[in-house]
Amino acid sequence: EAGVAQSPRYKIIEKRQSVAFWCNPISGHATLYWYQQILGQGPKLLIQFQNNGVVDDSQLPKDRFSAERLKGVDSTLKIQPAKLEDSAVYLCASSPVETGGMVGHYGYTFGSGTRLTVV
Amino acid sequence: AQTVTQSQPEMSVQEAETVTLSCTYDTSENNYYLFWYKQPPSRQMILVIRQEAYKQQNATENRFSVNFQKAAKSFSLKISDSQLGDTAMYFCAFMILSTSGTYKYIFGTGTRLKVLA
Numbered sequence: 001e002a003g004v005a006q007s008p009r010y011k012i013i014e015k016r017q018s019v020a021f022w023c024n025p026i027s028g029h030a031t032l033y034w035y036q037q038i039l040g041q042g043p044k045l046l047i048q049f050q051n052n053g054v055v056d057d058s059q060l061p062k063d064r065f066s067a068e069r070l071k072g073v074d075s076t077l078k079i080q081p082a083k084l085e086d087s088a089v090y091l092c093a094s095s096p097v098e099t100g101g102m103v104g105h106y107g108y109t110f111g112s113g114t115r116l117t118v119v
Numbered sequence: 120a121q122t123v124t125q126s127q128p129e130m131s132v133q134e135a136e137t138v139t140l141s142c143t144y145d146t147s148e149n150n151y152y153l154f155w156y157k158q159p160p161s162r163q164m165i166l167v168i169r170q171e172a173y174k175q176q177n178a179t180e181n182r183f184s185v186n187f188q189k190a191a192k193s194f195s196l197k198i199s200d201s202q203l204g205d206t207a208m209y210f211c212a213f214m215i216l217s218t219s220g221t222y223k224y225i226f227g228t229g230t231r232l233k234v235l236a
Contacts, residue, residue, distance in 0.1 A: 042226030110164035
């Protein structure tokens with residue numbers, strides 16, 4: 001099966017500019033996640049979608065970050081305006097269902113991420 | 120607080136040798152899942168091995184095995200017969216039921232493993 005697709009692979013912007021990332025999960029996967037991975041750290045969950053609804057956005061900086069998942073398939077994550085501390089890899093992941101046993105058994109499937117550099 | 124600690128920022132091992140990566144975690148939950156993920160330069164997180172906390176038997180996947188000590192909250196990864204392709208960042212993580220009623224990962228800060236020819 002095709003994996004989780006993300007684009008672009010790299011992006012360099014100046015602070016205060018806007019940027020958007022795109023993610024296409026594995027076909028049929030109901031749950032989609034966006035993670036932020038700052039250099040030297042583990043991934044941190046930003047937002048989680050179940051179909052096209054948000055189920056957890058507690059760690060999303062909502063003053064500058066937004067995300068949507070129209071039609072419950074692909075998703076976009078936007079930053080506006082960007083700050084220097086937003087420099088990171090943004091990973092998208094998906095899983096088939098959001099129940100503990102199933103998710104615990106399969107884990108998530110991650111994409112290759114977008115490396116954002118804010119200068 | 121739910122935390123994962125990987126105390127070895129970097130490690131190296133000779134090809135064909137065995138290496139153990141350590142991981143400790145802290146949670147008040149009794150039911151959870153534990154994972155090791157590998158992240159090569161391609162950046163994609165690849166699942167290496169998983170362990171259900173309610174199982175006492177240690178998980179094994181080919182050259183990869185874990186030493187799960189639930190009372191000590193320890194979950195180390197052993198890589199046998201190390202190969203050059205094992206060079207990557209390795210992240211330990213556990214999955215818990217969050218306050219929002221969904222399941223999510225808590226990741227450690229990673230161990231960079233380099234396999235030497």
